[in-house]
Amino acid sequence: MLRRPLLFAVPAVVWMAVFFVAPFILLILFSFWRIEDQQLVREFGLQNYERILGQGPYAVSVLRSIQVALVSTLLSCLVAYPVAYLLAFKVQSRLARLFLVLALLPFWTSYLVRSYSWLLVLGQSGVVNTALLNTGLISEPLKIAYTKWATIIGFVHFFSMLMLVTIFAALVKIPKSYRLAAADLGASAVSTFVRVILPLSAPGLLTGAFLCFVLAIGDFATPQILGGGQEMLLSQTAMLFMQRNFDYTATAAASVIMMGLILIVYLVIGRWLRLERI
Amino acid sequence: MIASWLRIFGLAGSALVLLGYLIFVYLPVGVLILYSFQDGSVPLPPFRGFSTRWYAEIFSDNRLMAAIWRSGLLAVSSAFLATVLAFGAAYAAVKSTGVNKAVLNWLMITPLTVSYLVLGLGLLLTLQWVGLSRSIWSLLMGHVVISIPISFLIISSQLGRYLETFERAAADLGASPLKTLVFVVAPISAPSLVASFFISLTTSWDEFVMAFLLTRFDTTLPVEIWAMLRRGLQPTTNAVGTLVFAVSLGTILILEVCWTLWNRQNKSAEMDR
Numbered sequence: 008m009l010r011r012p013l014l015f016a017v018p019a020v021v022w023m024a025v026f027f028v029a030p031f032i033l034l035i036l037f038s039f040w041r042i043e044d045q046q047l048v049r050e051f052g053l054q055n056y057e058r059i060l061g062q063g064p065y066a067v068s069v070l071r072s073i074q075v076a077l078v079s080t081l082l083s084c085l086v087a088y089p090v091a092y093l094l095a096f097k098v099q100s101r102l103a104r105l106f107l108v109l110a111l112l113p114f115w116t117s118y119l120v121r122s123y124s125w126l127l128v129l130g131q132s133g134v135v136n137t138a139l140l141n142t143g144l145i146s147e148p149l150k151i152a153y154t155k156w157a158t159i160i161g162f163v164h165f166f167s168m169l170m171l172v173t174i175f176a177a178l179v180k181i182p183k184s185y186r187l188a189a190a191d192l193g194a195s196a197v198s199t200f201v202r203v204i205l206p207l208s209a210p211g212l213l214t215g216a217f218l219c220f221v222l223a224i225g226d227f228a229t230p231q232i233l234g235g236g237q238e239m240l241l242s243q244t245a246m247l248f249m250q251r252n253f254d255y256t257a258t259a260a261a262s263v264i265m266m267g268l269i270l271i272v273y274l275v276i277g278r279w280l281r282l283e284r285i
Numbered sequence: 286m287i288a289s290w291l292r293i294f295g296l297a298g299s300a301l302v303l304l305g306y307l308i309f310v311y312l313p314v315g316v317l318i319l320y321s322f323q324d325g326s327v328p329l330p331p332f333r334g335f336s337t338r339w340y341a342e343i344f345s346d347n348r349l350m351a352a353i354w355r356s357g358l359l360a361v362s363s364a365f366l367a368t369v370l371a372f373g374a375a376y377a378a379v380k381s382t383g384v385n386k387a388v389l390n391w392l393m394i395t396p397l398t399v400s401y402l403v404l405g406l407g408l409l410l411t412l413q414w415v416g417l418s419r420s421i422w423s424l425l426m427g428h429v430v431i432s433i434p435i436s437f438l439i440i441s442s443q444l445g446r447y448l449e450t451f452e453r454a455a456a457d458l459g460a461s462p463l464k465t466l467v468f469v470v471a472p473i474s475a476p477s478l479v480a481s482f483f484i485s486l487t488t489s490w491d492e493f494v495m496a497f498l499l500t501r502f503d504t505t506l507p508v509e510i511w512a513m514l515r516r517g518l519q520p521t522t523n524a525v526g527t528l529v530f531a532v533s534l535g536t537i538l539i540l541e542v543c544w545t546l547w548n549r550q551n552k553s554a555e556m557d558r
Binding site: 011012013014015016017018019020022023024026027028029030031033034037086089090093094097098106109110112113115116117118119120121123124125126127128130132133134137164167168218221222224225226227228232242245246255258259262265266269273 | 299302303306307309310311312313314316317320327328329330331369370371373374376377378380381385389392393396397398399400401402403404406407408409410411413414426427429430433437462466487491493494506507510511514518522523525526529530533534537
């Protein structure tokens with residue numbers, strides 16, 4: 008009787024094995040092979056990795072991906088935390104939930120279109136530049152669109168919504184008695200925050216941040232729309248190999264590198280993560 | 286005196302932070318919606334006047350309409366499959382211990398850490414290896430893979446400890462494990478099942494990278510939107526975005542209303558007892 012329950016997982020396990028594990032293994036295999044004269048050559052070699060990580064234009068994209076991902080994640084946390092804090096502790100529960108619903112509504116636009124709409128805001132003839140020019144604050148339009156900063160802004164826009172929900176959920180779980188106890192023991196608001204609230208919200212914060220990092224490393228759409236072709240990220244490099252050279256072995260290698268980056272970050276902060284508690 | 290000034294300062298500061306964030310969040314969306322009604326060919330300032338011709342253009346675009354239809358079907362199918370599979374897995378995970386449980390959890394949750402680009406590429410390579418061509422069916426496989434982790438997490442978090450009581454009662458009444466699962470556990474888990482279905486729905490509906498890699502002629506809406514984006518800044522793109530937004534909002538509103546009505550019905554049923 009007790010053995011039976013495990014059987015219910017069989018469909019899911021089979022599905023994952025066939026459509027997740029197997030493709031993953033295949034991807035790793037492909038990354039060591041190469042394409043010659045449009046034919047797949049199944050010989051083990053590190054040429055793809057050398058090409059991407061060695062001298063040449065592609066290594067920069069790896070570094071840039073790490074930079075953009077880290078900056079976007081950090082900024083999103085910095086933007087979302089104060090808002091979440093205010094909502095969790097300083098605003099009435101009902102009002103706070105209403106605000107959350109409002110703040111998350113833009114999440115329901117298409118992801119692509121949302122990135123696109125930042126072009127309308129940040130472009131040379133966009134809303135920001137037009138406003139700044141009209142008020143005379145600047146004499147020439149700022150070049151924000153089609154740079155990595157536009158990509159970062161696009162990421163922060165999306166990630167801050169994710170982090171807001173994550174951090175809010177974590178903060179709300181902190182019993183009020185803890186804060187009252189801290190105050191009883193003479194802690195100021197700042198001290199309470201640093202020594203009680205922040206550590207208690209850390210697992211949720213880190214888990215959310217980790218997920219944002221994963222999204223940032225792997226995202227192809229936002230950098231392609233907002234970042235232009237000048238300052239490419241690793242995801243764009245990966246797609247480039249496939250679309251321009253039809254070299255999917257190089258694309259596979261780029262993907263493995265992406266997963267490697269994520270793995271490194273996971274190993275570093277893994278012990279604080281609680282993915283099950285999302 | 287100073288205390289009250291500090292309080293006002295704090296209040297104003299808080300309001301500023303909250304308002305500021307809302308402005309940041311709504312800025313691109315507001316611009317999007319506004320310029321979808323632009324009476325001019327460029328969705329940029331200045332706003333020249335009100336026109337709905339871009340919406341008319343979208344509705345007469347058959348290719349776009351077909352893509353929307355396909356996206357919808359794909360979303361519903363992948364959400365349904367993911368929820369059913371994740372439900373079985375979550376139930377098994379909750380009931381198992383030790384290595385079994387750990388492996389199962391790992392297998393179901395890890396795909397969360399794998400980027401869609403990587404997953405899509407893996408599937409694409411698999412297709413080539415096996416000799417199949419790209420199609421919306423391969424995309425279905427991929428979408429279920431990305432939807433299972435979150436569904437698994439949602440459902441397993443709601444399978445409580447009181448579960449055993451119901452299971453024993455069902456067993457006492459002669460139900461097989463399968464019957465227990467379908468007729469007892471599932472109804473109890475209904476909220477989490479609905480939630481996972483809904484989240485899987487939205488995940489699939491809006492997913493771009495895998496759709497881009499795995500479909501060719503039977504494209505989904507995001508892929509079509511991508512093609513539109515390639516044409517530069519156009520009000521028709523704004524219109525599509527606004528429409529998607531409106532439909533999503535409408536769906537949420539309907540769900541909210543249904544949820545509230547269902548709750549009210551349940552409450553009155555409880556009071557009748």
